[in-house]
Amino acid sequence: MTGQPIPVIIDCDTGVDDALALLFAVRHPGLDLRAVTCVAGNTDVDGVVRNTLTVLERAGAPDIPVGRGAERPLLEPARPARHVHGADGMGDLGLPAPTRAPADVDAVTLLRREILASPRPVTLIPTAPLTNIALLLRTHPEVTSHIERIVFMGGAVTTGNATPVAEFNVWHDPEAAAILLTAGVPITMYGLDVFMRVVVPAEEVHRLRTSDEPGTRLAGDLLAHRPTTQGEEPEAEEAGGLGDAGAVCAVADPRGITTRLLPVEVSLAPGPARGQTVVDRRPRPGESEIHEGGRERALVDVALDVDVDRYVKLYLETVER
DSSP states (O other): OOSSOEEEEEEEOOOHHHHHHHHHHHHOTTEEEEEEEEOSSSSOHHHHHHHHHHHHHHTTOOOOOEEEOOSSOSSSOOOOOHHHHOTTSSTTOOOOOOSOOOOSSOHHHHHHHHHHHOSSOEEEEEOSOSHHHHHHHHHOGGGGGGEEEEEEEOOOSSOOSSSSSOOHHHHHOHHHHHHHHTSSSOEEEEOHHHHTTOEEOHHHHHHHHTOSSHHHHHHHHHHHTSBSSOOSSTTSOOOEEOTTHHHHHHHHOGGGEEEEEEEEEEOOSSSTTTTOEEEOOOSSOOHHHHHHOOOOOEEEEEEEEEOHHHHHHHHHHHHTO
């Protein structure tokens, strides 16, 4: 990679795959991780802060500021995903408590400070419910001129996971996601359509887990907690999905994804479609627009395909640095 590193801020709900994303961001030479902000999602926000500090410590990261953010979505109660990420949000790996402490300012204040202080426009990488980002955009809209792009892990073109049509991060706080889409900056949606496909083979997971280096070994243990199949032998390593880490790979190496600029809106009405990212892939307007007039919808670079081998290779090379 040539040129200066890309200044990035990750907003996360660490989370097994958020932890994988942090390990990658810390170790990739083309990324300058300026701050990490935490929001309730996979687990409660205090657990997210603890997990984030632990991962940064294990990765040997410099003293990157970590900000505690929203305890719950804008309108609804928090609905954690402990059944996926374990009681502690980190696969119940029994990691020691961190010795680092969070920043003495809240997440929104930290986001504003670091975005405005960066010598170059920042790329935001939310891998969590978008509550912090929505609060930032509504409270400090002046930051948008200092944001290069927002690459968020969220949404789905086809099938959801929290519901048949809604992905967890958007479903957890749909109003916040709707605010994000109207931010007025370039946005890339790294949704479930590509998220589910980037899988590290079992033999590579095993190799990472046997490493003597703490950060590399942690990556292997985290991947082992994200099996893509249920193996017959409970102790055998299985292939593990990169999940959120793929969104950070997409910032470091955007050529690994195929995107199309498409209209996207978030379904906010109560009912079975709440939280769905409605992606319009039609070649021309339909009867609804003809008879009722078109609605203004955000144009988003939607990831529709991913070079799996490229991102697996990139991830492994980076975390083993």
